[in-house]
Amino acid sequence: MQRRGLINQTTDDEGLRKHLDEKVVTLYCGFDPTADSLHIGHLVPMLMLKRFQQAGHRPVALIGGGTGMIGDPSGRSTERQLNDLQTVQHFSDRIKEQLASILNFDEGENAAVARNNYEWLSQMSVIDFLRDTGKHFGINYMLAKDSVESRLENGISFTEFSYMILQSVDFLNLYEKENCTLQIGGSDQWGNITAGMELIRRTKSGEEQEAKAFGLTVPLITKADGTKFGKTAGGAVWLDPEQTSPYEFYQFWVNTDDRDVIKFLKYFTFLSFEEIDELEKSLEQEPEKRVPHKRLAEEMTKLVHGDEALEQAQRITEALFSGDIASLNGKEIEQGFKDVPSTTFPVEEIGLVDALVEAKIASSKRQAREDIQNGAVYINGERNQDLAYVLTEEDRMDGTFVIIRRGKKKYFVLRFE
Structure with missing residues (x-):
């Protein structure tokens, strides 16, 4: 992973290497359900879990059904919009499906498991949260974290300020229930990860042995042209x-x-x-x-x-x-011409000249006739110079679509419904 440039920071490089060599390690990465789908910005941490799994370790995909209702301030300049429980649960189910398409949840000693932090966070009372967890976090310690410090100028609510503590509870819970000793995440998660390690150290270290927990972040992906990846x-x-x-x-x-x-x-x-x-x-x-x-x-x-x-x-x-458009089926036309201008016609025959005008492919009948005569009009990839041509059912691909091309690159979709 280091050779691939996938490691941004580790909390203890030498200790983590040794830990991974000694045994099968359970690790986790969290995915907050802020939409009903993950995007390619999530792929690097998802694939990192897969890389660890391929190396024999056991990944936990943590879906933030609880933290997703609070909002992570990391990497943002403004507060997130809060979603209701039903919406977050719907998003959580969809994300679990997508994670299952990448990770192996089915077989082997190191089969991945999915967990949802709503299970434990929803059971925690305010008093438990403040007494058992909040007392381990100093305000100065929290203010010094990038995810919080970067938001102080524009303002941050107590809700998002508390996110770090909730994510720390996740690491502690998985440490206790799953023997999870490594958390991975994007570079913007460094403060949250180290806060979780600190909570484990404070609550789980005995007189003779320090609790073992590690953190690893992947780099922020940047594009050479300066635009945002994804x-x-x-x-x-x-x-x-x-x-x-x-x-x-x-x-x-x-x-x-x-x-x-x-x-x-x-x-x-x-x-x-x-x-x-x-x-x-x-x-x-x-x-x-x-x-x-x-x-x-x-x-x-x-x-x-x-x-x-x-x-x-x-x-x-x-x-x-x-230009071999005729080889495509309806589903492929829908995909390939998704962003192409489209006009819907009733299911009946229509002259090519009239169709060009009605679909605004030509500005007038005179213009349409000129384009046809000049060989600039193609029907489903074939040039057509017949001024009297009528579009019939035989021209409709998949019974619905006629693809008109004007010139070299301008495509139009005629949809007959």
Whole structure:
């Protein structure tokens, strides 16, 4: 992991190495349900859990059904919007499904387990919280943490101020119930992780033995062009295929900047260093072929969405590149032309000239006729220069779609319903 650049900080590098060599270690990472899907910003810690699992250790995926109702101040300049219990529980269920697609929860000594901190946090009374936990945290200690200090200027509520203590309770609870001795997270979680270790040290160290707990953070992922990783013009890149289609997901990775692609292959894939070295040579010698980019997109789409979705994304990509639109089915058209202008027509025949005007592909009938005569109009990938042409049921792919292309790159979807 160090060679891949995946380790930002550890609380005790030498001690942690020894600890991992001595036995099967139970470790955890928390995921707060602030939406009904995780996004690719969550992938590095998710895949870190998988890397530890592949090395024989036991991962705990902690879903923050309790902390998700409070709000983590880390990495934010303003308060989070609070969601009600029903919403958070719905988000929690969806996130558990996504974690199960990456981690092995089914078999072996080190099968992953999912836990939800709502189980224990919801049972804690205010008096228990203040007496048994709050007394171990000095205000000065908490104010010095980056997640709190960075928010003091703009203001932070007591609710979010207490988040650090609640996350510390999680580490203590998993230490007691699961023998969990390592917490991992993003670099913005360092203060929360070390606070949890401090709570374990204070409450679990005996006269003769210091309690063993460790923390490890992964680096904040940055892009070479300075833009935020995981964001596109359409917003976040979600793991849910309904929110970000497998084709869009594939395209995100295949369009990775040349300066980032090798780094991302190390961060996100399980390819060997030998293969990554070969891909780096390909990038240097034949950059126009974009071999590393395609390999990255293949690995990530297959990992998150499976083989069938990868094949579908590749078919759409190839069809759009070659112009062979007619080979696509309805679902693939929905994905590949999601952001293309679309017009709905009743299920009846319509002349091509009228269709171009009605769909605002041409500004007037005269313009439509000129475009057709000049060979600038394509129906489902085929050039059509017939001014009297009528769009019939035979033109509708999957019984619904007609794809019009005007010129080289301007696509339009006619949907017959």
